[in-house]
Amino acid sequence: MSEEKSLNFIEEIIESDILTGKYDGRVLTRFPPEPNGYLHIGHAKSICLNFGLALKYKGATNLRFDDTNPLTEDTEYVESIKNDVKWLGFTWQNELYTSDYFEQLYQFAIDLIKQNLAYVDDSTADEIAQHKGTPTIPGRETPYRNRSVSENLTLFEAMRNGKFADGEKVLRAKIDLQSPNMHLRDPLIYRIKHATHHRTGNAWCIYPMYDFAHGQSDAIEKITHSVCTLEFTTHRPLYDFFIQKLNLFPSQQYEFARLNMSYTVMSKRKLMQLVNDGLVNNWDDPRMPTISGLRRRGFTPASIRNFCERIGIAKRENMIDFSLLEFFIREDLNKTAWRRMAVLEPLKMIITNFEEGKTELLESENNPEVENGDGSRTLPFGRELWIERDDFMEEPPKKFFRLGPGLMCRLKSAYIVRCDSFVKDANGVVTEIYCTYFPESKSGSDTSGLKAKGTMHWISAQHAQKAEIRLYDRLFTAEQPDASDQDFKDFINPQSLVVIKNAYIEPDLANAPAQLVQHPDRRYQFIRKGYFCLDKEASAQHLIFNRTVTLKDGWAG
């Protein structure tokens, strides 16, 4: 019952605001993605923060699509984003679009012009950049800075009415070309783009810049706490300027450090390159750090939420170990996944003292972590089994707990066996091993007095089903693939996807597609091999399982 709560710095601010009655104690946040790509785990951090804050302080969160650039945005992305947010378990109060505010933003611009705080500039992009100076060199005025209010009004209206070509003119805020903050050196606020917008179609040919839309959108919605990442810190004075000059609701922005994770990249631009260059199969390739990729890989919403909770919120640059995400998915799946057996690299075992043609049916629990095992399934056992090739060693080292000549091992939920001999082919590859089983060592009623150090998984050769198994691993071999001058794509892990076409799985797994219909969250632990889920491409005729994550391996041999 300890009420020990440690707050992150944004929660501290909110609690203080609630205490002092700022915004009447109201908390309204927003999640503002641009629909120009798929959401990734970094966005999940922001989603969990924004929606989590609202949940914690009995407020609400708007989902607002920041769609001010018609060239890059698409409804495909809108749909995927909504799907991902829902899947993570969050509900927004309003689904909104910055494009809903285009008319209002246009009027804001006119307001600014009338206050002599904005002007139409005919300079080229190059000229404007030239005149802007550098962080250490002050900017200079362009020849158009002192146009009259009425001329600016006329020109801006002409811009809207399509009288000019792309790039011919822009609208700029008139602030301070000498400012040490580059964003205050007369930033562009409207540009001409004769382009079709995913929502407004051809209604507009001028579009507001992000910096002229974001702060005002927050204000229009009366967002109380506008949370974003660190790189926007220097934009804040600009947003505050517009809010003040336009006399809008004073939304306040707070910045936190974005998520970085080892062995992956976290920018939409780079992720898009991977997709476009065919280095992964799509945005939802299970190797991608996208929400849709993680979902297809088998991650659960809870595991991602717990991860986001644990990494915390702060302002310092960070690099989270990929292993932390793995920890949370293992923690979740350990409690829920059904145990099954699958042999990835098969080796034939023949139990010489087991009656030929006989099938014995054994019981095995679905999940030992759950009381009463979460039910059980039946396992057929016979004279010929498939075992994992690396569970046998011709010359095993001292601490090898599995099979080798003369060694004993338990077959999970079955019997203890002893390896008596083995045969090799012409290339020296072991093709079969011969074992003796001990009938009195049957699982659950063992009276043999024998003890086996290890336990192996196995599958009756006669009853084995086939499946394709896709083994996924980290996408990059470098901890920070985008940290050096070298192309990040050079660091792609060639082993990030290993496909096993003909793995053997236990017969019950043939029901996996049907089970998934009844239990959409069904996951499997292939004993000793890791956590797996049925891939979306799988069918009853062609089973495909994706490896979400391996089991932790304390042996590391």
Place this chain on the structure above:
RNA sequence: UGCCUGAUAGUAUAAUGGUAGUACAACGGUUUUUGGUACCGUAUGUCUAGGUUCGAACCCUGGUCGGGCAACCA
């Protein structure tokens, strides 16, 4: 040479003037019909130099180092 911002174990994150704690990772052990799980234990940390104070991770000053800022992107 400007402005903004930050610095606590390997990685993150607490401690808000009073015993530097937690998680992951690492290592060791116990249990185990998964070399999984569970449980127990070990090691590793306040960037630096001063100052204020009975007492500083915390407050002040200087330094060092990191990140960001000059797209008609968001």
